[in-house]
Structures are given as structure tokens and as C-alpha cells.
Amino acid sequence: YRKMTEKTAVNMLGESDSLHQQVLASFPLCDVTEDDLTQNPQFCKLLVILAKHMDRTGLTASLKAELEKAEQNLQSQRRQWLHTEVLHRSLQEMIQDRHVRKTEPPDQSMLHETMEKCLLVAECVRQLDPSDTTNQEPPFVLGLTPQNVKELMPADKDVQRMRQALPKHLEKHLREKCLTLLSYYQPEWESESEGLKTVKMSHLSGLLDKEKTRAESLRGTCQENRLLLQRQTQLYISELIKCIQLLQTLILDHRLKIQTDLDGKKLDYLEGKCQLVLQKLKAEMVEVQLDTYTPDSISAHRKIREKLESELKACRADKQTAELKLSSFEMLGEEFKALAEEYCRLRSEIKTKNWALKEFTHVKN
Structure with missing residues (x-):
């Protein structure tokens, strides 16, 4: 069976052009692009085989069945708890409304007092003996036991009367809450008659279910759009990086090719400019010479x-x-040098004596 499945996957790889899109749709949480699947055909084949045994969230069929069973059990337990919690809170709200109104008929006052005492005793019993809901040991509070607290229950006659009248009052209270919820959900229905409100209130749960389904559908659509946008953003960034690399290559190649021509033209320009400056200097020198001479x-x-x-x-x-x-x-040698020096000395003495004789003769005259 495994060989047949692999063979079927290989055939699908060869026949279907949209297989990559199907694989990506089967695994939306997997960060894989179409290029990855194209470059790794064996990995694509593995994903095709896994898609037959897994759902979009990555769970196997057996695990999904167990998960659904556990969710159903959880929903059942949750409904049971909600039923009890709604009933308890409704009773507490009725008691709070009684304290707010402060004025009510004697029969209702007796009913509410009996109900409040029963709720208070039940709460104290639960606090003293939590074994029904948890595995904790009963706490010792002032030496009290659940039996001591149960002795504070109202009379059996009052409790029996309260139980008989409670469903009617509870139904009235829940009806008022449903009408309030209906007015909040559709404010324009506030001015309509009680009968029409009752009819619309019977369809309120269906409307809320539709709104919830629609919200979940929109949430799933937003999730798919977010994943699609993320995948498209990755593809766009990868393509943009490739374009930038190609542009850099083109710029470098173009720059290397034209750099030599640019340098040559720049050199020619500088040589021409230098020659022009030299000619201008020569002209200035000639002009200065013409103005000077x-x-x-x-x-x-x-x-x-x-x-x-x-x-x-x-x-x-x-x-x-x-x-x-x-x-x-x-x-002539060194001897002539000595004679020349002696001659120079005698000429210097003769010159000095002639000057002295001339001065003496001048002074005498």
C-alpha cells in the first residue's frame, strides 16, 4: 500500500500543474513556498502522502477523532456546569433585585427570604465539605460541621412552598432578562408589542448562533488571508532581493566598463585645461612686457x-x-710661492710707506 501511495504521488507530481498549490493549501501553517517545493520534489512527495493522513491543522485521523470525542465530553460537562451556574446566578440576581426594590408583596418576601437562607446554607455546607467537587479534606472552621449548618435551614413547609412557587418566578425573571438581551441586540424592537417580542425572542438563539458562525467564518477567512498575505510578503521580499542583487550587478558591470572611458575623457579635459592655462599665462606675460617696455x-x-x-x-x-x-x-714650485708672498709683503710695505710719506708731506706743507 505504501509503494502504491508513493507511486500515485509521483504520478500526481508529473500530471498536475497545480499540485504545489494544493500542497500549500493542505498545510497552511507550514512556512513553505512554491519555490521550496519545486527545488525539493522528494519533500513535496512526502507532503502529498502526509496530506492523506492529516488535516489542515496537522492532526492525524485517529488523534482528531479522539480530540473530537474529548471536545464533545468537554462540551457536555460545560453545558451541565453552565446550567447549574446560570440557575445559581439567576437566583442570586432575584435576591439582589429584592434588596434593591425593598417593597414587595408578603408572599414574595417570604419566598425570597426562604430562598436566600437555602442558598446561604448550601454555600456554607459546600465550603465546610468540598468533597463533592474536589478531593480536599473538610476544613475545621470554629468546630462546625455540615450537619450543624444544615440545622439552620428554614422549615420544611416553607421550603416546599418555595420550591412550588420558584419555577414561576424564575421563569418570569429569565423572561425579563431575555427581553433585555433582545432589546440590547436589536434596539429597534424596543417599541414593539409583547407578543411580537416573545416570538422574536424564541428565534434569538438561532440568530445568535448565526452571528457566532458568521464571526467564526470571518475569523477563519482572516486567518487564511493573513497566511496568504504572509506568504505573498515572503515571495515579494525574495523577488525584491533578487532584483536588488541584479541591479547591483548591472551597476558594477556598467561602472567598470565606462570607468576607463571616463578616466580618459577626464584626462583629456585636464590636459586641455592645462594647455589653455599655459597659453593664458604666456599671453599675460607678453601683455605685461608690452606694457612695461x-x-x-x-x-x-x-x-x-x-x-x-x-x-x-x-x-x-x-x-x-x-x-x-x-x-x-x-x-715653479714652493720656492716661487715664498718669493711671491715676500714680494706681496714688500709691495704692501712700500704702499704703506708711500701713503705715510704723502701724508707727512701734506701735513708739513
Whole structure:
């Protein structure tokens, strides 16, 4: 059977184009996308097989049956508890209404007093002996026992009268509460007759069931829409990430391709700008020279230049002659150097004595 099921699943994988959507619909709580199923066909086949043994919430058939049975038992216990709780609260509300009104016929006053005492005694007995509802041990409060409290019950005659009259009063109280609920549910029915209100009140439970079913249906629809929106958001984000990655790749490739052309054009532009600045500097220099030098000053400068060049040429010739003489003197050796120094010293003394003689002669005259 298992091999046949797997074979059927494989055939379905090959034949049905909407299988992925069916799998996603069978497992709405599973965070799986259609791309995941496409990339993992074996996993998709496993989900198809599991869908035959599980429901949308992930429960198996046997577990679901046990859960339904437990829920039915729970609902039965809950209805029984609600029946008792509604009856107890209705009786307490009747007692509260009696305290609020403060004025009522003697027969009703006796009925309410007897009912209040019975409820109070029953509550005290339950507090002293909780064994009927729990496994707790009876507490010891002032040494009292449930039998001591039961002795405070009203007379049997009053209790019997109360039991006979209670259903009628309880029915009247519940009717008033139902009419109040009907007026709250449909305020426009407030002005209608009692008979029409009674007829509509008999259909109130059906209307409330329809509203409850509708609310549950809307809640399920909202849940499905939320899951669908979540799945679509994930798909949108994944596609958006792919688009961003593709855009980044295109930008990088485009930038790398045009970067060389851009650098070359930028270099050509800077070279042209540099040449333009140099030409502008030359033009400014020429303009400054034209504004500074006149034709007469230029001819004078030329003459000065020619004279300086001739003097420079004569100095260079004298320098060359002196260098030749110096080289010839250096060839004579150290003795000639001493004679040259002695000669220089004698010339300096002669010059000094001539100056002193000239000054002396000038002073004498």
C-alpha cells in the first residue's frame, strides 16, 4: 500500500500543474513556498502522502477523532456546569433585585427570604465539605460541621412552598432578562408589542448562533488571508532581493566598463585645461612686457646687453690669461710661492710707506 501511495504521488507530481498549490493549501501553517517545493520534489512527495493522513491543522485521523470525542465530553460537562451556574446566578440576581426594590408583596418576601437562607446554607455546607467537587479534606472552621449548618435551614413547609412557587418566578425573571438581551441586540424592537417580542425572542438563539458562525467564518477567512498575505510578503521580499542583487550587478558591470572611458575623457579635459592655462599665462606675460617696455627702452637694453656681453667676454679672456699665468707660476714650485708672498709683503710695505710719506708731506706743507 505504501509503494502504491508513493507511486500515485509521483504520478500526481508529473500530471498536475497545480499540485504545489494544493500542497500549500493542505498545510497552511507550514512556512513553505512554491519555490521550496519545486527545488525539493522528494519533500513535496512526502507532503502529498502526509496530506492523506492529516488535516489542515496537522492532526492525524485517529488523534482528531479522539480530540473530537474529548471536545464533545468537554462540551457536555460545560453545558451541565453552565446550567447549574446560570440557575445559581439567576437566583442570586432575584435576591439582589429584592434588596434593591425593598417593597414587595408578603408572599414574595417570604419566598425570597426562604430562598436566600437555602442558598446561604448550601454555600456554607459546600465550603465546610468540598468533597463533592474536589478531593480536599473538610476544613475545621470554629468546630462546625455540615450537619450543624444544615440545622439552620428554614422549615420544611416553607421550603416546599418555595420550591412550588420558584419555577414561576424564575421563569418570569429569565423572561425579563431575555427581553433585555433582545432589546440590547436589536434596539429597534424596543417599541414593539409583547407578543411580537416573545416570538422574536424564541428565534434569538438561532440568530445568535448565526452571528457566532458568521464571526467564526470571518475569523477563519482572516486567518487564511493573513497566511496568504504572509506568504505573498515572503515571495515579494525574495523577488525584491533578487532584483536588488541584479541591479547591483548591472551597476558594477556598467561602472567598470565606462570607468576607463571616463578616466580618459577626464584626462583629456585636464590636459586641455592645462594647455589653455599655459597659453593664458604666456599671453599675460607678453601683455605685461608690452606694457612695461617701450621701443626706446628695448633698444637701450639691447645696447646695455651688448656692452655687458663684451665686458663679460673681456673678463673671461682676462680670467683665462690669469689662469694661464697662475698655472705657470704653480709649475715653479714652493720656492716661487715664498718669493711671491715676500714680494706681496714688500709691495704692501712700500704702499704703506708711500701713503705715510704723502701724508707727512701734506701735513708739513
